[in-house]
Amino acid sequence: MTLMKDKKILLGVSGGIGAFKACELLRLFVKAGCTVRVIMTKSAAEFVTPLSFQSLGAESVSVDMFGEKRDTLEHVSWADWGDILVIAPATANIIGKMAGGIADDALSTQFLAFYGPVLAAPAMNVKMFNNPTVQRNIRYLKSIGVNFAGPETGHLASLITAAGRMTEPPGIFAAARQRLIGKNTLAGKKVVVTAGPTKEPLDPVRYLSNHSSGKMGYALADAAAGFGAEVTLISGPTDLTPPPSVTFAPVQSAVDMQKALKRYCSKSDILFMAAAVADYRPANYHKQKIKRSDESMKLELKQNPDLLKSLGDSRPKIVVGFALETENLESRAVEKLRDKKMDIIAANDPTKEGVGFGSDFNQVTLLFKGGKRLKLEKMDKFDLAVRIIDETSILLENHGSKRKK
Numbered sequence: 001m002t003l004m005k006d007k008k009i010l011l012g013v014s015g016g017i018g019a020f021k022a023c024e025l026l027r028l029f030v031k032a033g034c035t036v037r038v039i040m041t042k043s044a045a046e047f048v049t050p051l052s053f054q055s056l057g058a059e060s061v062s063v064d065m066f067g068e069k070r071d072t073l074e075h076v077s078w079a080d081w082g083d084i085l086v087i088a089p090a091t092a093n094i095i096g097k098m099a100g101g102i103a104d105d106a107l108s109t110q111f112l113a114f115y116g117p118v119l120a121a122p123a124m125n126v127k128m129f130n131n132p133t134v135q136r137n138i139r140y141l142k143s144i145g146v147n148f149a150g151p152e153t154g155h156l157a158s159l160i161t162a163a164g165r166m167t168e169p170p171g172i173f174a175a176a177r178q179r180l181i182g183k184n185t186l187a188g189k190k191v192v193v194t195a196g197p198t199k200e201p202l203d204p205v206r207y208l209s210n211h212s213s214g215k216m217g218y219a220l221a222d223a224a225a226g227f228g229a230e231v232t233l234i235s236g237p238t239d240l241t242p243p244p245s246v247t248f249a250p251v252q253s254a255v256d257m258q259k260a261l262k263r264y265c266s267k268s269d270i271l272f273m274a275a276a277v278a279d280y281r282p283a284n285y286h287k288q289k290i291k292r293s294d295e296s297m298k299l300e301l302k303q304n305p306d307l308l309k310s311l312g313d314s315r316p317k318i319v320v321g322f323a324l325e326t327e328n329l330e331s332r333a334v335e336k337l338r339d340k341k342m343d344i345i346a347a348n349d350p351t352k353e354g355v356g357f358g359s360d361f362n363q364v365t366l367l368f369k370g371g372k373r374l375k376l377e378k379m380d381k382f383d384l385a386v387r388i389i390d391e392t393s394i395l396l397e398n399h400g401s402k403r404k405k
């Protein structure tokens, strides 16, 4: 069972030029197994038609509060149905109405009656966005728990580059998924995640690396933010977009990662070591591109530092690692768990079909310091991240209570 399957999404669409992107957002929710009901403002219907959303898989679309079929006699019955209300795009107008308690159309009325998580993705002209009234409204809505995704700085419809551009649909989907975890067990906790491969430079154009896509680490950072943690993601080079509400610290080599870890780990509670850090780097960096010459060439390698051991006093309270082995998986994972004094190690075999490198799925066995062993089924990496964080939260809680005794 995945987190998003059968979730009920209320997708509010207001009248901005970004309204067409709400169609893509709807598709992402539908693809993830959610049921979506769309609530459009009349202005939104000037930009996209209700038929577009119906054709793309919305269960129903509401534009006019009066004269529509309802689940019950209640005009706000949809508010009781939804697990989350996502408003994308959110115009300056709807934000003002939400902050002011005005309920003069279907969307603003459902907002007032909806007591679940709300996520708004503002999109507007930069002058509108910077207007003190809009800023005050956003501040107020944040203070009562409304979540915001964006806006981003980028090309606006007016072709200038400024703040006000709606976050792209995958970013809004990710922010909604974080809210749908529905757990806050890491609120006030600091979490550091390492992800991706490292690139060990040989000369200005060549490097040694590995096939790590970074997906597992990004999923952990994403889910940890959903659990309420303050997350720093230290990532080697990947093609992925950093998850919402995460501090992003990009690095290249193992030595860079070591420096970043030292910087971010002090006073942190949990460290997830999901990066595939190169064990060795070229012993000599050539300032100029190495020329093709002899039939064969010898490449001397030097061992990279052990990132965890070099943390010293900055080592977080709980450390979770990954062991990726192609043979003797579990015995090697246990060896690594003990050697590095980790609390949990997730053992995974990248050669298994449909999991591991680059895949959206993974299948791991969690091995705990105390000897507990938990074999998990194959699942989506985000769902696996949620599962691992559930286990880690328990360890962190026990760690705190042991100290108090």
Ligand SMILES: Cc1cc2nc3c(=O)[nH]c(=O)nc-3n(C[C@H](O)[C@H](O)[C@H](O)COP(=O)(O)O)c2cc1C
Pocket (backbone or CB within 6 Å): 013, 014, 015, 016, 017, 018, 041, 042, 043, 044, 090, 091, 092, 093, 094, 123, 124, 125, 128
């Ligand atoms: C072409 C066009 C584009 C617009 N784009 C935006 C926009 O991106 N953001 C915004 O806040 N308002 C935008 N507006 C203004 C809103 O449509 C207007 O404030 C409207 O009253 C919003 O109604 P609603 O919030 O009920 O959807 C635009 C208007 C036009 C004519």
